[in-house]
Amino acid sequence: MKAAAASGSKTGIATLLEKIGIRGKLDAALHLPLRYEDETRLTRLADVKPGEPALLEAEVVESKVLFRPRRTLVVKLIDGEHELWIRFLNFYPSQQKQFTPGRLIRLFGEVRPGFFGDEMVHPKYRVVSRDTPLSKSLTPVYPTTAGLSQSALKSAIDRALDTLALEDTLDPAVLKKLKLRAFRESVMLLHRPPSDVDAHALEERTHPAWRRLKFDELLAQQLAMRIAYRERRAKVAPRLPDQHTLTNALVKSLPFALTRAQKQAHAVIAKDLAQPHPMRRLLQGDVGSGKTLVAALAALQAVENGWQAALMAPTEILAEQHFLKFKHWLDPLGVKICWVSGSLKARDKRLALESIAKGQTQLAIGTHALFQDDVHFDKLGLAIVDEQHRFGVEQRLALASKGGEPHQLMMSATPIPRTLSMSYFADLDVTVIDELPPGRTPVVTKLVSEERRDEVITRVRESCREGAQAYWVCPLIEESEVLQLKTAIETFETMKATFPDLKVGLVHGRLKAAEKAQVMEAFKAKKIQLLVATSVIEVGVDVPNATLMVIEHAERMGLAQMHQLRGRVGRGTQRSLAILLYYQPLSEMARMRLKVIYESTDGFEIARQDLQLRGPGEYLGARQSGAPLLRFADIDRDTDLVEAARGLAEEMLAAQSPAVIRHVDRWLGSRQFYLKA
Numbered sequence: 091m092k093a094a095a096a097s098g099s100k101t102g103i104a105t106l107l108e109k110i111g112i113r114g115k116l117d118a119a120l121h122l123p124l125r126y127e128d129e130t131r132l133t134r135l136a137d138v139k140p141g142e143p144a145l146l147e148a149e150v151v152e153s154k155v156l157f158r159p160r161r162t163l164v165v166k167l168i169d170g171e172h173e174l175w176i177r178f179l180n181f182y183p184s185q186q187k188q189f190t191p192g193r194l195i196r197l198f199g200e201v202r203p204g205f206f207g208d209e210m211v212h213p214k215y216r217v218v219s220r221d222t223p224l225s226k227s228l229t230p231v232y233p234t235t236a237g238l239s240q241s242a243l244k245s246a247i248d249r250a251l252d253t254l255a256l257e258d259t260l261d262p263a264v265l266k267k268l269k270l271r272a273f274r275e276s277v278m279l280l281h282r283p284p285s286d287v288d289a290h291a292l293e294e295r296t297h298p299a300w301r302r303l304k305f306d307e308l309l310a311q312q313l314a315m316r317i318a319y320r321e322r323r324a325k326v327a328p329r330l331p332d333q334h335t336l337t338n339a340l341v342k343s344l345p346f347a348l349t350r351a352q353k354q355a356h357a358v359i360a361k362d363l364a365q366p367h368p369m370r371r372l373l374q375g376d377v378g379s380g381k382t383l384v385a386a387l388a389a390l391q392a393v394e395n396g397w398q399a400a401l402m403a404p405t406e407i408l409a410e411q412h413f414l415k416f417k418h419w420l421d422p423l424g425v426k427i428c429w430v431s432g433s434l435k436a437r438d439k440r441l442a443l444e445s446i447a448k449g450q451t452q453l454a455i456g457t458h459a460l461f462q463d464d465v466h467f468d469k470l471g472l473a474i475v476d477e478q479h480r481f482g483v484e485q486r487l488a489l490a491s492k493g494g495e496p497h498q499l500m501m502s503a504t505p506i507p508r509t510l511s512m513s514y515f516a517d518l519d520v521t522v523i524d525e526l527p528p529g530r531t532p533v534v535t536k537l538v539s540e541e542r543r544d545e546v547i548t549r550v551r552e553s554c555r556e557g558a559q560a561y562w563v564c565p566l567i568e569e570s571e572v573l574q575l576k577t578a579i580e581t582f583e584t585m586k587a588t589f590p591d592l593k594v595g596l597v598h599g600r601l602k603a604a605e606k607a608q609v610m611e612a613f614k615a616k617k618i619q620l621l622v623a624t625s626v627i628e629v630g631v632d633v634p635n636a637t638l639m640v641i642e643h644a645e646r647m648g649l650a651q652m653h654q655l656r657g658r659v660g661r662g663t664q665r666s667l668a669i670l671l672y673y674q675p676l677s678e679m680a681r682m683r684l685k686v687i688y689e690s691t692d693g694f695e696i697a698r699q700d701l702q703l704r705g706p707g708e709y710l711g712a713r714q715s716g717a718p719l720l721r722f723a724d725i726d727r728d729t730d731l732v733e734a735a736r737g738l739a740e741e742m743l744a745a746q747s748p749a750v751i752r753h754v755d756r757w758l759g760s761r762q763f764y765l766k767a
């Protein structure tokens with residue numbers, strides 16, 4: 091059986107193995123079971139529990155092929171007093187011959203009540219004799235792919251296990267101190283667990299053997315991140331010390347004072363920029379905490395030193411808002427700002443690019459367009475990325491490759507929970523703005539079922555009559571942008587009909603940049619009272635007089651997105667309200683999300699809960715597509731291992747231990763991308 095399955099064309103198997111990430115023997119050895127089947131002991135048919143897979147032995151009484159309703163091989167067996175029927179819908183003629191009366195069959199599977207009595211459908215089976223030994227270890231079941239049988243996969247893995255030394259990369263003293271099992275022993279146990287193993291711990295992946303593998307994986311990640319961090323510290327970047335000319339002038343011109351947290355963030359960044367090594371700092375702060383101003387101060391510091399700065403935002407709307415805000419702040423200081431976006435006319439774009447290349451532009455603001463191949467900076471000293479979480483790692487890298495090694499400031503309102511920042515973001519320095527400017531009133535959130543839409547409409551009308559402004563956010567339709575656009579336009583028409591007395595506007599992603607800007611300007615100038623919008627307003631939009639937001643189909647939205655959206659109101663001193671309209675029935679997940687967003691206004695707490703609900707893989711999601719995901723460790727559940735790995739990584743690097751190379755080689759070998767982030 092085994093030989094037959096494994097003997098296909100060699101390249102065919104190699105291709106299939108590659109498909110599940112097995113390129114060499116080590117990959118095979120580290121391809122760990124999903125679960126196990128217990129074929130180490132026999133269960134009497136009389137003792138079988140429904141729904142629980144078991145290993146049975148029974149004698150064939152008769153076998154027959156039925157043709158109705160479908161061609162089926164049916165075999166009747168007997169175990170003591172008890173009868174068992176097995177059925178096969180697809181079978182070979184040779185199979186029927188195996189079931190000659192009197193033969194003993196060993197079967198593994200679930201027994202269910204069937205048409206004839208107790209039955210098993212398509213069980214795993216083989217013909218045995220009375221003294222055929224039972225297996226000594228649990229039978230692993232591996233994750234596989236179509237066309238690659240368990241037995242073929244298992245023999246590839248067995249070959250690897252039998253030929254690889256699987257030596258330990260860590261010193262015995264370290265293992266002892268951290269109470270870790272040996273590497274080889276751990277790998278072997280996971281592939282061939284003895285019959286007396288703690289099966290629950292195996293399944294839960296808390297068994298010491300699992301912990302050893304998780305630890306190794308985390309350690310490799312920590313080492314790689316730290317190495318990347320050190321390599322960056324060895325690179326050269328322009329020194330841009332705070333000259334206090336432009337920066338002080340900006341602070342003086344503001345109608346408000348910086349918050350304590352803004353001052354601290356500014357001081358840390360000012361110090362980074364004065365170093366001759368590239369800064370990679372992530373500035374985190376909840377929605378509305380005033381990150382833009384801190385970014386402006388950093389940009390001015392570059393400009394003061396005769397270098398250029400660039401600010402990139404993920405959407406046209408946000409980039410444009412930044413452009414307007416920065417012009418307002420920096421024009422009086424004589425700083426030359428230019429605007430670059432995909433929607434610029436060819437001639438305007440050429441002029442902008444020329445001015446950037448000649449160094450006339452001191453600060454360039456724009457979308458992704460800023461980092462395309464045709465953009466060349468004369469002297470780029472600082473690159474700022476707003477809403478960093480919306481960009482992929484590749485874009486982060488593309489940015490790094492522009493004009494030497496500029497300093498980088500990344501900003502994000504989606505906070506990174508501690509475990510994540512210790513692992514995936516360990517190559518960055520992080521500063522947190524932990525307070526909002528004074529005088530803000532927290533947004534009150536209400537959950538309202540769609541059946542009570544009328545009350546919401548009344549509320550919108552009243553607020554707008556009293557001089558406030560409101561957003562009406564259309565549902566997010568992930569599958570289709572066209573559909574989303576259609577809904578937005580329909581909602582806009584409905585709103586105009588519902589509120590003939592109000593001025594209603596519409597903004598969505600498909601509008602031309604100039605049109606968008608026009609709508610936003612009108613909203614700012616209070617010429618629009620109710621703004622129907624798609625989630626394009628999710629980030630950055632800043633209209634303090636808007637104090638009411640209605641979000642449709644809130645049950646479809648992610649937590650981070652709802653928090654960001656809600657942050658568009660509550661920007662002034664007036665009490666603001668976010669109404670989350672939801673449709674019944676709610677899934678369990680949607681119910682939990684709505685509960686979190688209702689109960690908390692703290693972005694960090696929301697992110698923590700989000701991580702818990704979704705798990706880190708999804709949390710990092712497509713946006714961080716370049717982020718190497720862990721295969722074994724679960725950074726949310728294995729926090730203690732993350733901490734331990736971090737500690738050891740530091741020690742090993744400080745001691746320049748030869749184990750560093752051994753360990754990184756084993757775990758990252760071809761996966762060099764860990765090192766690039």
Ligand code: ADP
Binds near residue numbers: 381383
């Ligand atoms: P975010 O951190 O979400 O990017 P912004 O930078 O857009 O927040 O700031 C939100 C609003 O707060 C803006 O209107 C900004 O001008 C204002 N702001 C920033 N800093 C202060 C401050 N220290 N005092 C009062 N208002 C401030």
Ligand code: MG
Binds near residue numbers: 381
């Ligand atoms: Mg912002």
